[in-house]
Amino acid sequence: MRRRAVDWTRVLDADPRPREPVDVEAVTEELVRTVAATPRWTVLSGAGLSTESGIPDYRGPSGVRRSSDPMTFSEFSGSADGRRRYWARSHLGWRLIGDARPNAGHRAVAALQRCGRVGGVVTQNVDRLHQAAGSTDVIDLHGTLDRVVCLDCSTRSPRSELEVRLAEANPDFEQLAAEVRQVNPDGDVELDDSWVAGFRVVPCLVCGGDRLKPDVVFFGESVPKERVARAFAELDRTRALLVLGSSLSVMSGYRFVRHASRHGYPVVVVNQGATRGDAEADLLAWLPLGEALTTLAERLG
Numbered sequence: 001m002r003r004r005a006v007d008w009t010r011v012l013d014a015d016p017r018p019r020e021p022v023d024v025e026a027v028t029e030e031l032v033r034t035v036a037a038t039p040r041w042t043v044l045s046g047a048g049l050s051t052e053s054g055i056p057d058y059r060g061p062s063g064v065r066r067s068s069d070p071m072t073f074s075e076f077s078g079s080a081d082g083r084r085r086y087w088a089r090s091h092l093g094w095r096l097i098g099d100a101r102p103n104a105g106h107r108a109v110a111a112l113q114r115c116g117r118v119g120g121v122v123t124q125n126v127d128r129l130h131q132a133a134g135s136t137d138v139i140d141l142h143g144t145l146d147r148v149v150c151l152d153c154s155t156r157s158p159r160s161e162l163e164v165r166l167a168e169a170n171p172d173f174e175q176l177a178a179e180v181r182q183v184n185p186d187g188d189v190e191l192d193d194s195w196v197a198g199f200r201v202v203p204c205l206v207c208g209g210d211r212l213k214p215d216v217v218f219f220g221e222s223v224p225k226e227r228v229a230r231a232f233a234e235l236d237r238t239r240a241l242l243v244l245g246s247s248l249s250v251m252s253g254y255r256f257v258r259h260a261s262r263h264g265y266p267v268v269v270v271n272q273g274a275t276r277g278d279a280e281a282d283l284l285a286w287l288p289l290g291e292a293l294t295t296l297a298e299r300l301g
């Protein structure tokens with residue numbers, strides 16, 4: 001793996017990447033020392049942890065540019081056209097998301113859990129790769145793409161079941177789906193309007209309604225209170241926060257850093273770029289996550 005330049009001593013606002021190459025080994029040593037000093041950590045993970053699994057990030061060095069505004073909850077729930085657009089694009093992206101496999105970073109987090117150094121895992125990711133790597137006690141803060149919820153009757157069902165029905169209803173999308181190589185971080189792909197117009201959505205099998213939604217938190221929706229409370233409770237149990245691959249740009253994640261900081265819990269951030277929580281962090285380790293976390297798990301395991 002190519003060594004990336006890192007800088008954990010200061011944060012450069014304008015450019016998320018460090019300007020001066022810093023010794024990766026030295027920063028990794030500092031990371032190992034800092035994490036070893038506290039018995040148990042709560043992990044808060046973001047998109048940067050899944051980029052090595054082929055799921056791109058909107059931010060960070062490997063980030064892709066968002067070509068259009070993300071669909072809001074009101075647009076999705078209130079408009080049949082909005083839902084058609086969402087499902088057409090998401091149906092095409094699902095194959096890549098569904099096939100994604102956990103990487104070394106996810107496996108290291110699971111190993112740190114097994115040896116007791118990590119308690120619960122709170123993730124902003126919707127890909128379930130922590131669970132696939134063997135992690136337990138995972139709180140999917142923003143929900144998961146592999147489940148579907150009906151907005152009319154609240155029935156939850158597996159995404160795989162819906163995908164079979166969508167594929168049957170849209171045979172002409174088969175060829176298109178096979179050609180998809182690049183998925184957006186939200187699990188969808190760019191798609192021409194003419195294709196979107198021809199896409200057929202399928203109804204809920206229980207109530208017949210046409211408002212099936214992936215079981216994820218959309219923009220304009222809030223994370224369920226009970227889920228947030230469980231995450232805070234987990235953080236208060238370990239009294240230490242290890243942030244992995246999140247720029248913390250949304251409050252749903254940043255609030256845990258603020259909570260930790262207010263209570264004097266140690267905060268360590270491993271990310272490939274500046275984050276909103278840098279001021280509160282005791283250590284910023286600008287490291288490639290898979291490699292750094294593997295070393296951490298080996299040394300602490």
Ligand SMILES: [Zn+2]
Binds near residue numbers: 209
């Ligand atoms: Zn329903």
